[in-house]
Amino acid sequence: MRMIPESGFWGMILGATAGVQAVLALLLLMSLWSWGIIVHKLITYRRAARQSSAGYAAFSEAKDLVSGLRAIGDEEDSPLARIGSAGVGSFRKLEQADMSPAHKRKLVSDTLRRALRRAVSSELKQLSRSLSFLATCANAAPFIGLFGTVWGIMHAFHSIGLSQSAALATVAPGISEALVTTAIGLVVAIPATIAYNYLLAMLGEVETELVNFAGAFLNRVEREVTWGHGARKDG
Known part of the structure; x- marks a missing residue:
């Protein structure tokens, strides 16, 4: 059996078998990638929550639909601005359709509701992107670490058989380097979980704000918009 350099944890890793080192390298990549996602999502979600909360409050307090759309349109990267834009676009298509005003009034609620639902779903899909990788890390990392441990222990026992010695000094280094992969797997999985x-x-909090805004938008259109005097989003 190879002797592990006497330099602590890093020496243990450097002295590990190629299989154990490959598992550790994979776990390291998973950890770095997951932490990158965590930091990015924290920043993104906090910004989205702030924009959605402030935008919904401004829209609710506006005196009319046009003023409300203007208020949320100040931040073009806001989810509410994109949802509002989708709603206005759907309304304008219906307004320009070749049908009677009475028929348009019957269709406006369902048409807008579908457009707003699609816009909300699109925003949530964009926001939730990469979250599945965190779930994968949380579920898979311990098992990947366990695989490295099993591989290392197999190698340790094989080396014991070749050396024909079961002394603790011979067995312990191989087993300890194998167990470190399980520990690293847990270090990756726990923060990800x-x-x-x-x-x-x-x-979920952002989704609530988006759904509430979509409902408020639809209610205002139904109350305030009359055909021939539809909503106009300035800018």
Whole structure:
């Protein structure tokens, strides 16, 4: 059996078998990628929550639909601005359709509701992108680490058989380097699990704001818009 350099944890890793090192390298990549997603999503969700909350409040307090759309349109990268734009676009298509005003009035609610639902779904799909990788890390990392441990222990026992010695000094280094992969797997999985659940809760709060805005938008259109004097979003 190879002797592990006497330099602590890093020496243990450098002295590990190629299979164990490959598992550790994979876990390291998973950890770096998951932390990148965590930081990015925290920033994105906090910004989306702030924009959605402030935008919904401004829209609700506006005196009319046009003023409300103008208020949320100040931030072009806001989810509410894109949802409002989708709603206005759908309304204008219906307004320009070759049909009677009475028929348009019957269709406006369903048409807008579908357009707003699609816009909300599109925003949520964009926001939730890459979250599945965190779930994958949370579920797979411990098993990947366990695989590295099993591989390392197999190698350790094989080396014991070749050396024909079961002394603790011979067995312990191989087993310890094998167990480190399980520990690293847990180090990858635990933060990913916590972050995934926390980010899902944040996304749920954003979703609530988006759905509330879509409902408020539809209600205002039904109350305020008359054919021939439709909503106009300035800018």
